Amino acid sequence: MHSDTFDSHAMAIYPELLEVRHDLFDNPESSGKEERTARVVANYLKKLGLEVKTNIGGHGVVGVLKGAKPGKTVMWRADMDAATFRMGAHGHQGLSHICGHDFNTTIALGIANTLSQDVDNLAGTVVFLFQPAEESQQGAKAMIADGLFEMLAVDEVYASHIGPSATGVISTKTGNLFSHSRYLEIELNGTDAAESIASDVHKIMNGLTRVSSPKLFFDLNNAMSLTHGLANPNTIYQDYVFFAGPPQVSTNNSRTVLFAELYTANKGDIDATVSGLKKQLDRREYRDRVHAVRVSHVRQGVDNDARLVDQAKQLLLARFGDQVLETYYGQVPFASEDFGHFQTRVPGVYFFIGASNAGKGIVSFPHMPNFNVDEKVIRLGVTRFSTLLYSRLKTD
Ligand SMILES: [Zn+2]
Structure with missing residues (x-):
């Protein structure tokens, strides 16, 4: 078998895969509630003759394809x-495949x-x-906790x-592919002057912010710019520290909590x-009111193995x-992925595959309104x- 054979097979099953994708798109399920999607996936894998395990870490599904000859074990993950998302300024919560997981899943079934x-x-x-609950950053952790790697020895x-490049273009990098992020909570005694302290803390945060060309940086369309986007060696997205917006203020009883998210390109920052x-x-004059500063690590991020990235690039x-x-x-920046949890156990690579088509006016930037x-x-x-x-x- 070689890539030409694969391509003619992919062509032959394309109509069937389109149907699967449309079905998933028409029946979106939120994080942790992927019951129907998991059933569609499991049925498809069973029909192919794979050994299927379901309900791993929630609605997680695993299909095992054993070759006739001995060799190593490689895992392919889809979410x-x-x-x-919010529909309109005051709208209800919408639910849709605006991150393209219907495609990630369909491509995995096609493979x-x-x-x-x-x-x-x-x-x-x-x-x-097939991982549930990626958007909530819970699914990878849950599948591992449910014994995934005790069940399967993966190499x-x-x-x-889905990423924003042109259709079929595969993007990746060695090491961290997403920013590092932390949640920060500053807890204050008392509820007086909460808003003015929050605005002062916002100033402190702005002072600690380091981004080149803020105007360009915070307009994510520039992530794809040829001159300063992610794929340019001089990209503005390789050395940065910023907080996402002003701190959110909440007060309860006798305490005030200021909440903010910190993003950095480099871990040391x-x-x-x-x-x-x-x-x-x-x-600050309100220093005696600072009760605690808490930092929590919520997202594992992605850490691509250098050797596997090189080998994948050479092959492609x-x-x-x-x-x-x-x-x-x-x-x-901003975005993250919980795929990194798998990479803490097994070396691996996370790719984006572009699906934008300028000629058709299609922009496949996940979570963007268009x-x-x-x-x-x-x-x-x-x-x-x-x-x-x-x-x-x-390959060894
Ligand atoms: Zn996604």
Whole structure:
């Protein structure tokens, strides 16, 4: 089997995969409630003849494809949940696949279909993992806690997510792909002057902020800019420290809590920023009211293995040419991913696969209000990632 065979197979199953994708899109389920999606996935995998396990860490599904020949075990992860968003300024909460997980899931099913066609020549095992609750950052943790890695000995783990590049272009980088983020809570005794203290804390936070070209930086459309976006070696997204908006104020009984989210490109900047903040608070006239400064780590982020990134890039280049591949030099701000939990156990790589089509006016930037996807990404994703996984089984 080689990439041409994979491509003609991906073409043949494309109509069927489109139906799956439309079905998932029409039936979005929020984090932790992916019951129907999990059922669709499990049924599809069973029909292919895979060994299927369900209800792992919630609605998590695993399909095991065992090749006839011995070899290592490679895992492919897709996320299944839809995302909630506000409709209009005062609107209700909407629920939709505005992060493209319907595509991530469909592509994974397509890869499973493709690789299961020639089990006799498959050396090793491919595990297809369908994760619930990515948006809430709970699903990966929950599947691991439920014994995922006791059930399966996995050598490498991969994932792909819809990204904003042109259809079929695969982007990644070594190390951290997303910003580091922390939740900060400043607890104050008393409820007096809460708003004015919050606005002073906001000033402190602004003083600790370090971004190049703030105007460009905070307009996320620039993440794709050729001159300063993520794929440019001089990107403005490789050295930054910022807080997402002014602190949110809540008061209860005799306490005031200021809440803020901190994002940094480099891990070392987290401690430095928090201690800078504490130092400034110490100099304020309200310092005696500061009861506690709490920092919590909510997101694991993504930490791509350097050797596996290099090998994947070489393979994709050799098979599909350099227009298929894009290297990121910066860390995606604001967004995050809980795929990193798997990478704390097993080395792996997280990819974006682009699905924007300028000619059709399609911009596939997840969570943006105009998010849309060029469906051709299904066929391209299935071909390219089937090729990658097939060759991973043959590589040490
Ligand atoms: Zn997503």
